[in-house]
Amino acid sequence: MRLIILTVILVCGSFWHVTAQKTPPPPTIYSAPNPSEIKEFISDQDGFKVSFPGIPKAQESTKNETRIRSYSVNREGSNSMVSVMEFKPGAEFDTDQFIASYKEGILNLSTTLYGQNFPNAKIVLEKDFQSGKNKGKEFHYEWLMMFYKVRLLFVDKKVYEVLVNVSNWHILKDMRKEKVEEFERESERFLNSFQVLENKKEIDKLKK
Numbered sequence: 566m567r568l569i570i571l572t573v574i575l576v577c578g579s580f581w582h583v584t585a586q587k588t589p590p591p592p593t594i595y596s597a598p599n600p601s602e603i604k605e606f607i608s609d610q611d612g613f614k615v616s617f618p619g620i621p622k623a624q625e626s627t628k629n630e631t632r633i634r635s636y637s638v639n640r641e642g643s644n645s646m647v648s649v650m651e652f653k654p655g656a657e658f659d660t661d662q663f664i665a666s667y668k669e670g671i672l673n674l675s676t677t678l679y680g681q682n683f684p685n686a687k688i689v690l691e692k693d694f695q696s697g698k699n700k701g702k703e704f705h706y707e708w709l710m711m712f713y714k715v716r717l718l719f720v721d722k723k724v725y726e727v728l729v730n731v732s733n734w735h736i737l738k739d740m741r742k743e744k745v746e747e748f749e750r751e752s753e754r755f756l757n758s759f760q761v762l763e764n765k766k767e768i769d770k771l772k773k
Contacts, residue, residue: 592733595642597747606636607762611649613725616758618645618751631656642733643748645755648726660719664702667717671706683709699761710735714752720761727759 598618606621607614611634619638626633630653637646652658668688675683686708694701694716701718712734718725729752731737737744 592736593642594733594741595731595737595744595748596640597751598640605758608636608649610634611651611723611725612762613647613649614758614760614762615647615727616755618643618755621645621647643729643731643751646726646728647759648728650724650726652722652724654722656722658722660700663719663724664717667702668704671704671708674708696759697761697763707734712738712748714756716756716759718759718761725759725761727756729755 602618603616604618604620605614605616615636617636617638618640621636621638624635624637632651633648634651635646635648637644668691670677671686671688673685675685686706688704688706690703690705692703694703696718699718699720701716703714703716705712705714707713710733711730713728713730715726715728718727731748731752737748
């Protein structure tokens with residue numbers, strides 16, 4: 566299970582990475598989506614709904630018989646993603662162990678991806694939360710020039726990971742406070758829009 570968690574974290578961590586260039590372009594500054602860009606997305610397969618800032622692209626992979634499906638919207642300066650890890654029937658699953666391994670993966674992102682020459686991530690917030698009858702864990706962390714918010718929600722043999730990030734965080738928090746406020750509003754809107762749908766009847770009702 567630890568390998569699966571690390572794989573997911575690395576996918577999210579490399580979601581935005583910095584590539585060295587001879588003449589770097591001007592820094593990308595975050596801009597919140599317009600209301601018309603917000604699109605409700607309903608997944609029949611994974612039983613959830615969320616309002617993305619655009620139309621998401623879907624990807625699927627399998628690691629050690631665990632299916633990982635991701636739905637993401639990439640915007641200039643920010644990304645929004647929902648990943649679903651579905652463990653095979655009969656597989657042992659321990660929520661506390663998963664959280665501990667996920668946290669360890671965050672703290673060692675740079676070492677894992679780049680070696681010892683880059684600073685590792687810094688977790689600035691960790692808290693429990695509840696969505697309906699399901700319990701979860703939320704992390705906020707800074708890594709290189711990025712800031713991430715991620716919620717993990719545990720439902721039976723599935724883990725839902727809801728993630729949003731922003732680039733050039735060092736510039737925003739020091740020089741563009743209004744952009745920090747924009748991101749705070751939009752990131753909370755996105756995270757709070759996520760909802761697990763309990764049954765097909767509920768899904769069909771929403772899609773009418």
